[in-house]
Amino acid sequence: LSAPITLEGRVVEGFGRGSAQMGVPTANIEPGALKDRLEGLPLGVYFGWAQLDAGPDEPEKDSQVHKMAMNVGRRPSIEDGTDMTVEVHILHGFRASNFRGKHLRVIGTGYIRPEMRFSSLEELIARIKSDVGISKAQLDMPEHARAREHRLFTRDQ
Numbered sequence: 001l002s003a004p005i006t007l008e009g010r011v012v013e014g015f016g017r018g019s020a021q022m023g024v025p026t027a028n029i030e031p032g033a034l035k036d037r038l039e040g041l042p043l044g045v046y047f048g049w050a051q052l053d054a055g056p057d058e059p060e061k062d063s064q065v066h067k068m069a070m071n072v073g074r075r076p077s078i079e080d081g082t083d084m085t086v087e088v089h090i091l092h093g094f095r096a097s098n099f100r101g102k103h104l105r106v107i108g109t110g111y112i113r114p115e116m117r118f119s120s121l122e123e124l125i126a127r128i129k130s131d132v133g134i135s136k137a138q139l140d141m142p143e144h145a146r147a148r149e150h151r152l153f154t155r156d157q
């Protein structure tokens, strides 16, 4: 990416398929907060950094910045996927596994691939796993690692 993409908003409920069917939970950012931010943005899979606001019920005060992989799109592989969605898989094992309602900030620093249609769920899952691997490795590279220090994550919220 020529410039990092910053997005933020509340985590809302998606279709509940990330965890159940794919083993990769994806937190959906509320669509209302994203509208104009998504204009002109290529659909597809990005990687970058994510930060979740700590909540009162969170034992681990988590305002840490974690690696993430994110899908921006219309989810063409899922039959009823027609709306624009931003879905973020955070590469961290959270102790409190439900953070819906919390505020999520993300910075996309790299783009992996456009949206594509997969002929089977198995293929989609395999591709997602590979996207996560790519994200993990790329984010160790200095040009992507430094976005972790972005002021989006450090300014007074």
Ligand code: ADP
Binding pocket: 011, 012, 013, 014, 015, 016, 017, 018, 019, 020, 024, 025, 026, 027, 028, 088, 089, 090, 091, 092, 093, 094, 096, 097, 098, 099, 100
């Ligand atoms: P939904 O369809 O509601 O998005 P998912 O099965 O995709 O459901 O699971 C996403 C939810 O899982 C998130 O909203 C969040 O509360 C929880 N979650 C737990 N760990 C993670 C993680 N590492 N990355 C993203 N979401 C996570």
Ligand code: MG
Binding pocket: 014, 015, 016, 017, 018, 019, 025, 026, 027, 028, 087
């Ligand atoms: Mg999801």
